[in-house]
Amino acid sequence: MSKDASLKFHMNLGMLIRSAHNSMTERFVQNVFNSGLDISMDQWMVLGPIWQLESPSHKDLGEICLRDKPTITRIIDSLEDKSLVVRVSDQIDHRIKRVVLTKAGKQLFYDVLPIMEKTREEVRGEIPEEQIEIFKNVLSKIIKNLNS
Amino acid sequence: MSKDASLKFHMNLGMLIRSAHNSMTERFVQNVFNSGLDISMDQWMVLGPIWQLESPSHKDLGEICLRDKPTITRIIDSLEDKSLVVRVSDQIDHRIKRVVLTKAGKQLFYDVLPIMEKTREEVRGEIPEEQIEIFKNVLSKIIKNLNS
DNA sequence: ATATTTTAGTTGCAAATGCAACCAAAAAAA
DNA sequence: TTTTTTTGGTTGCATTTGCAACTAAAATAT
Numbered sequence: 001m002s003k004d005a006s007l008k009f010h011m012n013l014g015m016l017i018r019s020a021h022n023s024m025t026e027r028f029v030q031n032v033f034n035s036g037l038d039i040s041m042d043q044w045m046v047l048g049p050i051w052q053l054e055s056p057s058h059k060d061l062g063e064i065c066l067r068d069k070p071t072i073t074r075i076i077d078s079l080e081d082k083s084l085v086v087r088v089s090d091q092i093d094h095r096i097k098r099v100v101l102t103k104a105g106k107q108l109f110y111d112v113l114p115i116m117e118k119t120r121e122e123v124r125g126e127i128p129e130e131q132i133e134i135f136k137n138v139l140s141k142i143i144k145n146l147n148s
Numbered sequence: 149m150s151k152d153a154s155l156k157f158h159m160n161l162g163m164l165i166r167s168a169h170n171s172m173t174e175r176f177v178q179n180v181f182n183s184g185l186d187i188s189m190d191q192w193m194v195l196g197p198i199w200q201l202e203s204p205s206h207k208d209l210g211e212i213c214l215r216d217k218p219t220i221t222r223i224i225d226s227l228e229d230k231s232l233v234v235r236v237s238d239q240i241d242h243r244i245k246r247v248v249l250t251k252a253g254k255q256l257f258y259d260v261l262p263i264m265e266k267t268r269e270e271v272r273g274e275i276p277e278e279q280i281e282i283f284k285n286v287l288s289k290i291i292k293n294l295n296s
Numbered sequence: 297a298t299a300t301t302t303t304a305g306t307t308g309c310a311a312a313t314g315c316a317a318c319c320a321a322a323a324a325a326a
Numbered sequence: 327t328t329t330t331t332t333t334g335g336t337t338g339c340a341t342t343t344g345c346a347a348c349t350a351a352a353a354t355a356t
Contacts (some may be wrong), residue, residue, distance in 0.1 A: 013271075014172055015193060016287040019214035021165045023294035042342090045163060058305060066167035068344075073306060095304045095351045123161075125293035127286055135286040138279050139164040145273035146171040190312090206335060219313070221336055243321045243334045 028119045035115055037108065043084075044112060046075045047101075050085060051109050055098040057090070066143075084108055176267045183263055185256065191232075192260060194223045195249075198233060199257050203246040205238070214291075232256055 025041040032039055039047070049064045050056060056064075062072045076099055079085040084105035090096035101109065124132060173189040180187055187195070197212045198204060204212075210220045224247055227233040232253035238244035249257065272280060 013284065013287075014169065014189070015212075015214050016284060016291065017165060017169045017172070020287045020290045020294075021162065021169060023291055024162055024165070027294050041162070059303085064163075066163050069305060070307080070344075071342095074342090077306095093304085093352070097305070120161075123290055123293060125289065127289050127293075131282050131286050134279050134282045136161065136164060138275055138283040139161075139168045141273065141275050142168045142271055143164065143171055145271060145275075146168075146175050207333085216314075217335060218315085218337080222312085225336095241322070241334085245335070 024119070024123055027122060028116070031115045031119050031122075032112065035111075037111055037115070038082075039108060039112060040078075042071075042075050043079055044116070046072070047079065047084065047105065047109055047112075050099050050101055051106070055088065055100045057096045057098055059096075061099065079105070172267070172271055175270060176264070179263050179267050179270075180260065183259075185259055185263070186230075187256060187260060188226075190219075190223050191227055192264070194220070195227065195232065195253065195257055195260075198247050198249055199254070203236070203248045205244045205246055207244070209247065227253070 028041050028044070032044075045065050046061055049061055053060060053064075058069065058072045058076065061067075061076075062069055065072070067075075076085065076087065079099075080087065082104075083102055085099050085101055087097045088100055090098055176189055176192070180192075193213050194209055197209055201208060201212075206217065206220045206224065209215075209224075210217055213220070215223075224233065224235065227247075228235060230252075231250055233247050233249055235245045236248055238246055
């Protein structure tokens with residue numbers, strides 16, 4: 001057996017993916033910090049969809065953000081602690097909690113948006129658009145491959 | 149501001165990357181478990197390079213696996229607990245600890261190899277080779293973009 | 297109408313991670 | 327040669343996860 005034949009692909013892929021992900025969040029957090037704002041990557045990941053969807057349920061958020069229920073609960077907890085969102089029970093289905101941005105939450109969202117934009121540019125660097133497209137495409141396919 | 153214009157890319161990218169990574173490790177762990185073997189993704193990530201490099205230092209492993217020092221220390225601890233590797237002080241530079249596979253470690257490596265192979269196939273599915281190449285390429289570029 | 301199952305969200309706890317402080321050995325400077 | 331700095335690795339602690347168990351409400355079955 002040759003010493004690096006089959007070995008390389010899978011190992012590297014996992015390691016590369018983790019490392020890229022880490023670097024991205026790290027950079028985002030740093031950019032946020034440098035702007036004097038205060039929001040974690042996780043919180044931001046949820047804040048966006050809340051803004052987009054107006055008043056999503058935890059479940060909606062979990063599906064969009066691809067995270068499990070406890071994680072969503074806790075992130076919402078932390079956002080609520082900071083008075084960025086409020087939980088509102090659904091009028092008809094009392095199991096469902098809808099999440100709504102407060103004024104401060106909206107403000108923070110608008111403040112962070114350009115930072116996200118900046119981070120996005122830094123992440124992309126010189127990588128051509130069509131490669132990014134393929135990249136995202138492959139990611140989606142991988143996720144699909146593994147959940148069926 | 150349109151409700152999904154600039155927003156989508158970055159958010160989704162982070163979420164997709166995390167999700168893909170999670171699915172991959174989950175599948176690997178599951179396949180390993182189904183084969184009656186016992187090794188975590190992290191341990192495997194390190195075991196491979198140890199096998200490849202013969203007797204790498206912690207530092208080597210950290211660089212290859214893109215993980216920090218404490219993490220490597222702990223993974224090696226866990227491998228040592230399972231008697232899969234041993235730490236050997238470098239003869240000349242006594243700061244350096246070299247990691248060497250035991251017989252059991254080698255055996256496990258060979259046992260897990262086909263499982264990794266299988267997982268790799270499942271991850272890739274129908275994705276064409278050249279897209280995978282671009283994918284890995286973009287990952288490397290992103291990491292590079294963010295560490296300079 | 298009552299009992300059972302499913303769904304939405306929460307909580308608790310054990311394990312993993314990240315950071316900073318730390319130790320020991322080697323290299324560089326004084 | 328002695329002191330200072332750097333390097334390789336470890337440890338401790340606070341924070342974050344991931345899982346499984348749990349509660350409450352709605353949907354379904356009896």
